[in-house]
Structures are given as C-alpha cells and as structure tokens.
Amino acid sequence: MKVMVINCGSSSLKFKLFDMEKSNTVLAEGVIEEIGKEKSKFKYKSKNMKKDEEIVKDVEAKDHTRAVEQVTKMLIDPKAGIFKDKIEVDAVGHRVVHGGEKFSKSALITKGVKEVIKDCFEIAPLHNPPNYSGIEACEAILPNVPQVAVFDTAFHQTMSKQAYIYGLPYELYERYHIRKYGFHGTSHEYVSQRGAEFLKKDIKKMKIVTCHLGNGASAAAVKNGISIDTSMGLTPLEGLVMGTRTGDMDPAVVTFLMRKEHMNADEMDNLLNKKSGLKGISGISNDLREVMQAASTGNNRAQFAIDIFCYRITKYIGSYAAAMGGLDTVIFTGGIGENSVEVRAKVLEPLAFLGIKVDPARNKSKEKEKVISTAGSKIKCIVVPTNEELMIAMKTKYVVSESNNMYR
Ligand code: ADP
Secondary structure (H helix, E strand, O other): OEEEEEEEOOOEEEEEEEEOOOOOEEEEEEEEEOOOOOOEEEEEEEOOOOOOOOEEEEEOOOOHHHHHHHHHHHHOOOOOOOOOOOOOOOEEEEEEOOOOOOOOOOEEOOHHHHHHHHHOOOOOOOOHHHHHHHHHHHHHHOOOOOEEEEEOOHHHHHOOHHHHOOOOOHHHHHHHOOOOOOOOHHHHHHHHHHHHHHOOOOHHHOEEEEEEEOOOEEEEEEEOOEEEEEOOOOOOOOOOOOOOOOOOOOOHHHHHHHHHOOOOHHHHHHHHHHOOHHHHHHOOOOOHHHHHHHHHOOOHHHHHHHHHHHHHHHHHHHHHHHHHOOOOEEEEEHHHHHHOHHHHHHHHHHHHHHOOOEOHHHHHOOOOOEEOEOOOOOOEEEEOOOOHHHHHHHHHHHHHHHHHHHHO
8 A cells, every 4th residue: 555644734745655655755745835935945856766866846825736746757867756647645644733622533535524724723733734735736636535634632632631621711611612732743752662672571461651752742641541631722722841832831821922022813823833942941952953953052042942951851850750660761751862872861861760771872873763761770661762753654555545445
C-alpha cells in the first residue's frame, strides 16, 4: 500500500509518500510554500534522485488544490517521479490538528467527519481551516482515493475529567466545549510506543513522561500506553514555554495588559502566541540555538530564557510523576529534545531526588535513538526521534484496511 501523508498550513503543504509494503520506505517528499502568492516555492526529492539532490523551483499554486496538482504532476515526472503516468496512491492521510471531543482515533473522511472538522474551526482557527482545504484539495485531485484524518488531539482523549476540565463555571464547558484537549498527540503516541520497544518493555506497564520540545513544546503523562494528562490545552498556548508562546501564566495578566496597553483580543492573541516565549524573554530569537549562542556571549536575558524554559519542563515532569503515581521513563523528542545536550541535562539534573542520573557521555553521544541515563538510574531517560508522518501513514493504512474488511 502506498500512502501519501499531507500536512497543510495556511500557506504551505508538506507531503511524504510511503511504501508501507517495503519497510515503510519514503518514496518522495517535499513542501510547497507561499501558496496563494504569484509564485510558490516547491522543494522536492524522491528515491529516484541522487542522495543529496533536491529540486527547488517556483510553481504556480494559487490555492491548496493547485498545490496538490503540482505535487501529483511531480510524482509522474519522467525523471524525478515515482509513478509512470498514473498516480497510484492507495490512501491519503491528513494531519488534522483539532478533532474536538468527537475523535479519539483516526477516521476515514466522510461528509460527517468533514462537518466535525469544520465545527472545530472556532477553537482551532489557525490550523483546522488549512487542514480542511488540504482534504478538499485531495478529494478534487485524487477523487477515488480513500482519505483519512489523523488528529493531533486524539491520543489525549483518554484524559479523565479531572485532568481536562478547567476551574471555570461548568456551563462554559457545556456551552462552548472549553476544556483541555492537548496537541502533538501523534508524536507523543509514536515516541512512547517506539521508546517502549527500544527499551524492550511492555508499554502497558510503564509510566512515561514524553517531552516534545520543538518550536511548539508539550509534555504528556503516558500511563500504561494511555495519555492521562498533557500540557497544552484548549489551544497549543498552555503549558511549557515555547519558541514564541507564553505557556502557563496567571490569566489575569491578559485582562491587566488589555486594559493597560489598550489591546484588543487579536492583538493579545498575537502577543501571547507570536511574541512571547524564548523570543519574548530573550529579545533575541525563537530559535533555541540562537538564544544559546547569545547566552554563551554573556547575554543575561538569553540565559534567563533558557533557565525558564528548562525549569518549566522539570516542573511538568515532577507533576506528572505525581499524577501517575510514579515514573519509570522520560522521553525527549522534537528539534530541541533530540539535539540539545544542554537542555536535557538542565531539565533532568534537579530530578536527581526521584532517582534520575544522567550519564554525560551517553547524553553527548551522536546516536539518534539512545539512553542518556546511567545504568544505575532508577528512571530511564531516553531520546527518540519523532516521526509524525510515519505514524500518520501507519494509522491511515490501518483505517483503510479496517474499512475494506468491513465491506468485504
Ligand atoms: P517545529 O516545532 O517547528 O517542528 P523543530 O522540532 O524542528 O520545530 O525544533 C526547532 C527547535 O529545535 C529550534 O528552537 C532549534 O533551535 C532547535 N534545535 C535544532 N537543532 C538544535 C541543536 N543542535 N541544539 C539546540 N537546539 C536545536
């Protein structure tokens, strides 16, 4: 089965084509950026090209449908393409950010499923509309190919009410579905499963904290293979300090600033989501590498930003150990989690009282998947590179195979 994974942003479309029969090989991948402009940028590589070769060119993609069309055109290119003259994709898997309360697993896309994705526009205004456009684009260009929605929120639908209900009047939950949903679910699920395999342990008997630390960052408490709590909330703004997002803070700050600085809701939204976090604290950048560079030359605000970022993660790991009644594994993933030796050490050192001991040599090792705690550490700390696209492809294959069985 050949599965195409699609991840649409407001002006971008990323895709990855997997051959699920051949050890999940990646046949082709790429991205179209600046969709909607006069010229869009298309980057593409495939298994039929040389190892480090990449095609970069301008294409016309006024909307997501045109972008999907450009992708399919490339896939039948005589040189760089994968197919001869016909697109032989068996299923398309879409990353959909918000599935609300309706989806606790992936779903074959139907009219009804599309309606629910649309219903979530209000609570995910930045993410769900482009995800939806991607679905409609693929339906138009690949009309007979089954499509599957894989939701970022689905893995966290196992949280209990005590974890997901906020301390607001309960009627607001009933009226608007305001609650914690959590995101990065595909990544938390993938790395917890892969981490258990790597450690040769049964995930059903594990208490894991997964830390997905990228530009967006979140932690999850995964007990016996199930998410019981996670740091992001109604939107991805809650929880850890991120590249440009505040994470947790006293909600009264919002009303205070709106009054003092005469800000409206959109301006506030922009401040909290785009101007805060590492970027806002350091005044340097949202990119941790640049913040670290500045800190190393004595920039105090850059150093604060790193300290605050790490301290928040440490606190979440501690609180999730309490929520799960124990902890046996901490998993790091995402650009920062996979690459920053310093952040991992700084997050874990204060947790020595729980029995965590980091092995500095293991932490520095160039291996991608690795144990970074000592042999005697009571809690295993590991790094597992995330692979959200592969997880989406696997879920898509599963959903399509199940639905085929149903109609057989
Ligand atoms: P996104 O959430 O956009 O997918 P990534 O998972 O790619 O983001 O993570 C981006 C973050 O990872 C940036 O803050 C970047 O500085 C950080 N990062 C990448 N490589 C390293 C590294 N070697 N050391 C420290 N931070 C790194």
